[in-house]
Amino acid sequence: MPETIPAQFKKAAAFIAALKPGESRQEIPDSAQAGLYLVMQPSGALSFAVRTKIDGKAAKVTIGRYDEVGSNDRAGNIISASRAINVTQARAIAETVMADAKRGNDPRATKIDRTSVGAWFDEFMKTARTTGFKGRPVKASTADEYERIITTNVKPHWKHVTDIRTIDYRDVEKLLAKLTPGARRNAFAVLSAFFRWKPVARAMGRNIIELAEAPAKPQSRDRVLSLDEIKAVWKAAEKCGYPFGPMAQLLLLTGQRRDEIANLKWSEISDDRITLEAARTKNSRPHVVPLAPLASTIIEALPKMHDADGNPSEYLFTTTATTPFSGFSNGKKALDKHCGEPALPDWHLHDLRRTCATELAKLGIKQEVTEAILNHKTGKVSGVAAIYNRYDYQDEKREALEQLATRIQSITADNVTMLKKLA
Template sequence: MPNSIPGQFKKAAAFIDNLEPPTTRQEIPDSTQSGLYLVVQPSGALSWAVRTKIDGKAAKVTIGRYDKEGSKDDRIGTLISPTQALNVTQARAIAERVRNDAKRGNDPRQQKIDKTGLATWFDDFVKTARTTGFKGRPVKSSTADEYERIIATSILPNWNHVTDIRTIDYRDVEKLLQKLTPGARRNAFAVLSAFFRWKPVARAIGRNIIELAEAPAKPSSRDRVLTHDEIKTVWKAAEKCAYPFGPMVQLLLLTGQRRDEIAELKWSEISADLTAITLEASRTKNSRPHIVPIAPLAKTIIEALPRIVDADGGPSDYVFTTTATTPFSGFSNGKKTLDKHCGEPALPEWHLHDLRRTCATELAKLGVKQEVTEAILNHKTGKVSGVAAIYNRYEYESEKRNALEQWAIRMQAITVDNVAVLRKSA
């Protein structure tokens, strides 16, 4: 391996791009700027370091990581951060300042900004997801919220010992996953996959370490469908839960929609006459706008809901909320309360998503055509697929309304002793 970096920027960048990861850590001195070294790790990670003397003692100051394009941050040259991206020109300029500061008796290490901590990296990751995204457009707000939740509950608490992101390898990922429950394990792996593929992180570490980690096993496909007795039990338990979780569960069962689509429902998405819910493409999983007819029973539930106001007395736009400013999110505690009200014996293991599957199954029992059910669920990947899916733009609006009204009538028959919900006073 050559002993020095060529003096011209373009030649230096080409030289660095062609470096092969060594078997042991190496420092390559810069031929132009005295004291500047390119540190090459066996992992392929590249960083800049300056060797100088501080108070008469030899010292090494890490000034950033190598990046061919460098950073466009206006603070470059005034602040020192081990994780800032520096091209050859920027590294040489900062190295000169570090050596001059040291000669004047100033310790440049006291000017560092600690940006190697995981919390900062994850904050920037979530911020990027919300603003520019990773594929040319921001991710959905609910997805970014889920990233933030998983990072806060499953990742950071188990990596509080990590002080520098560059020290993480695939074994750390696998150890973290082993500490989590199966569901949390899959969620954390999904977030970490996106995180380690993110270019700033991949550049800092030198490779996408998630590719070496063993992925969690895929969950077995669930086919849990509630029986009529169980539907009745859940409905009665939902009545006891009251607002916001109780009526939210009832609407999930009546409409067959996804959990977050109902939990994050806004009053502005409900028609003035309470006959339909209109979800924009940004609010649906398959990024398609979706209209959900509201059956009379569902309308009665919505009419009975309170209108929450914020601290200034203004009405919240969220249908289900405890803060007026954010949608309902306490699913774990809500489900525990719901299960408690279901009584003994407890229902066999079931999830809120099973309500969606139950609705679809009951629609089939009522003789509703599969393409209509798929239109209701906004899940057009079954019978209507291929060429038919491309050319069939019919929305089945009247068929969807008729089907959901039939299902609401069947629901009333199943929960015959729950007539209280039909009265607005409930």
């Protein structure tokens, strides 16, 4: 067996260059870093591997292929079998692997062979939905929102990035500048979680998000639709048709959050109510929404979508039959177009929720009932009172939402045209 690799880099490089492949695979231990081996195949291919113990069992981790020059230093201690590394980099990575193994962490669990942005984001989402970042999976609704933001606001702007290690804080700031104020805050929050994720931080050698300037917090909105605007939006929703039209109408009639309605499943509809599990709500509390007859009629008129194999979709609002509706930007544009001229000034879908609460107040509905409808944690019932008051206001919620539906019909001149059920 050849002598061990000398400690100094230049001598090590010369030593490796002089090696000759044999008939069988060879593992040459490094003289400077315990557990590190240079692996030579009969073909002459060279790679580095670390032999250690994980959970008391012997394990081997391939950390890269040998290259005299190595890769860009910005790559940090990334663990990748295909990455080109020199002796110095191999020793640094081996030290990290040994330290991780000693702490009980399996370095193979964070090993990613690809460095593209898309690959890293895919791995990030996979981790969020399985093991999570704090010992448990991320809540399903939160993971869905992460994925929506990454797919809509991040990946399209970083298509040209083939190696995540080339990104710095200026790239983050340029990306954020292309987004709307609200989208900036959401994208920054997801990118903060992504760049703080240990595998990414280890691959890049630093957390670049700490250098990026955080977007300013947007001012709280107080936009409420006027009676004429409510009528305009309702009529525009009729013209939009399925799926965005009836979805917008239900947002106004129920006061629920956008994704809670957009992601509705048929299994969550029973008789005259919507039942949402804790995982489906923003505050992680189960929630029951009584349906007024008008809301029930809208739901009953919805088409039952089927996938390519003829299987019925589980979602009320969908364009693919396999995933819930997500084309909010185009849907909102269509809604605005059908509102006619002049267009409604600066309004968002979330304003329908605020308008619902305002109209309930005009009807004299008690605030605690409105809070129960909106599934808010705060409100008049708080503190010690909230601990002992477990009344769910179901009867009051139903009466309030039925009154609201009647008011909406009156606002729209009592000539509401229901959306026809599609074939």
